[in-house]
Amino acid sequence: MKLHLKIWRQVNNNSKGKFINYDVDNVSEHMSFLEMLDVLNEKLVHKGEDTISFDHDCREGICGSCGMMINGFAHGPGAGVATCQLHMRSFKDGDKIVIEPFRAKAFPVLKDLVVDRSAFDRILQKGGYISAKTGGIPDGNAIPVKKEDSETAMDAAACIGCGACVAACPNSSAMLFVSAKVSHLGLLPQGKIENKERVKKLVAAMDEEMFGSCTNTYACEAECPKEISITNIARLNKYFIKATL
Amino acid sequence: MIGEVFISPPKNNINTNNLVTAKIFSYFCNDKISEMNIFNSYLTSSVGKKILMSLTGLFLCSFLVVHVAGNLLLFKNDNGEAFELYSQLMSTNIFIRSIEIGLFFGFALHIYLGLHLWNQNRKLRPIGYKKYKLSENANFESRIIRLTAVFVLIFLVVHLRTFWFEGRFLGAPSIFELVKVSFQNNYYSWFYVLSMLLLSYHLKHGFQSAFQTLGLRNKKYLLILNLVSFIFWFIIPLLFASMPIYFLFRK
Known part of the structure; x- marks a missing residue:
């Protein structure tokens, strides 16, 4: 499937961030949300652009690193899953997805989707x-x-x-x-x-x-x-x- | 080895338990966590403020019960005789008058804390979300609690001006006549009905929320809490709203 992503990009804590649009093709419904971002990052590497930073570690829902706001939901839609456990089958072909960092004064943004917790x-x-x-x-x-x-x-x-x-x-x-x-x-x-x-x-x-x-x-x-x-x-x-x- | 996981981090706070001055100082400042006492824990901590908020809210709820019970006399078909006696008792009885002062303080504290917490919380997300689906995670009444609060406050001012102020300070001869005339006004009555609808939403969130804040909302009490909550958010506002409607259609 093809997805239209709107991702928050911010160089560091002192800079002003903004949303940038990305299109990702050939997303398999079996991919996790983070794997989809990996695919996008690979594409960015080939283009020589700065990759999108996001927190991740265990990728099996027990470390608590991979927090981000996906379409207005923390860890995306669906109950009881972390972002790494969210699968692309939760989305449809042609969906627009807004991806933002967790927002709170106590969680300053370090870079892109990474916040200091x-x-x-x-x-x-x-x-x-x-x-x-x-x-x-x-x-x-x-x-x-x-x-x-x-x-x-x-x-x-x-x-x-x-x-x-x-x-x-x-x-x-x-x-x-x-x-x-x-x-x-x-x-x-x-x-x-x-x-x-x-x-x-x-x-x-x-x-x-x-x-x-x-x-x-x-x-x-x-x-x-x-x-x-x-x-x-x-x-x-x-x-x-x-x-x- | 499991027990080894729970190793205390180094503590560097000095024990000031025996120093009287430190004790007094800590009474007014919140810089020593271990010295938290009744005074500073309820006036400075977020949880303490919420507890005060819930206690004042429940106190105001208890007033609603007395108020609606007395007002039911309006429905008695005696041309307001019983209601007149009741309102006279309300304005002359020393016990009622002293509770009235408490009520004012209750309202003042509840309103002040509400505004204060709202002002504090709104600063804690300086950059908002582009997309934020709170509507799917939180129920309607909890999301509009501030809106209903403001409206109930406006209602309260109008209500006190029409009846309480008129009766107490401008010496209105008959409160019943005042009620009758006011409620025979279309706009005034429907304003009341709308206010009661919003009060209902305010109580639907507020009442059960108070028990959560007081630590009493658990599986054991949930059923009884929901039942009592129903009386407060549905039956009491309904009874209040039926009063202007009764006079509106009786004319």
Whole structure:
């Protein structure tokens, strides 16, 4: 199939970017979205032009690198997929596709579609950890954990920190990301003890990094490639109230 | 080795727990994360502000229940006698009058926080998207919450000017007559109905949103929350809207 792409090009953080149109021919429906961009980049290399920069690493939906806005959706259309898992069969011959970087003050554009998401790392450094070494793997059932709690914690731990929640949120809020960490670390015995301190640190760090506040539109949940639930945000709020009262 | 993953990064914040001055300082500044207390956590943090927003919102919702219950007396076929008594009680009872002050502060804080958060959030995406499909990810009422908020505020000013201000400060002899005359005006009545429709959208998002912000929206309470939410976004605005319509068609 043939596609008409409108891609955001920006030389670096200090320069002004703009959209440039590209046509790509012979796109197979079996290609992933990133492979389609690879094909376009190869074409650009042959022409001697600057290739389009985009983040990617594992290309199997677990690293969280490949974030971009595709036709108004973070990671493109379809639920529960990262850009690398998005296949070209989701598009039709002759489609126009607008590709933009994730937009947020906290995610400055470095080049083209690449944004600096180190704000997430800094948030985690402030409180997204368990401060004591918890040792090796304990014997099974040595510490009883409710099945529901372990499942919820594991579901939250599925967060890959891709930033789609921030990109999709009208307020550029990182609440889904932060709340996933709160649930992931706070529901199991090793992390429970530090819940109160952790939630306060994470919220303060989130504000410091210039992420917005949550207005409960739940767009983040709809766009999350790992389908992290907004009940985590409710849990964060609950822990925050407990920690501050 | 799995346990080794969770190694704490080096901490460089100095423990100032025992220093009184540091404590007082931290009370007014938000620079020490570990010193977050009730004062600064609710007035400076984004989550704290949202919690205040939801608490004031729910307080205002409780007022709606009292207001609609009293106003139902308008439907009593006694030429406004019962309603007149009720409005007299409302303007003279010391308990009601003191709650009225709380109500003003509730409104003021809710409006202020709404404006403040909107102003803060709108700066956080300096370059917008060329294509942004929020409409497919978020429901209608949550997307128009600011629009409905502004409209409800305009309504509130008009409403207070017509009834509350007239009755309290200009000494209108009969509130019932005032209601009757006002609602027999076509434009005024339909403005009310439209306002109630927008209030309904405001509450449809706001009510359940408040519980999410208070951490009470989970699977266990979702059904009951949706039921109570239905009363607030559907039944109460419907009852309010039926009042101008009743007077409009009775004339």
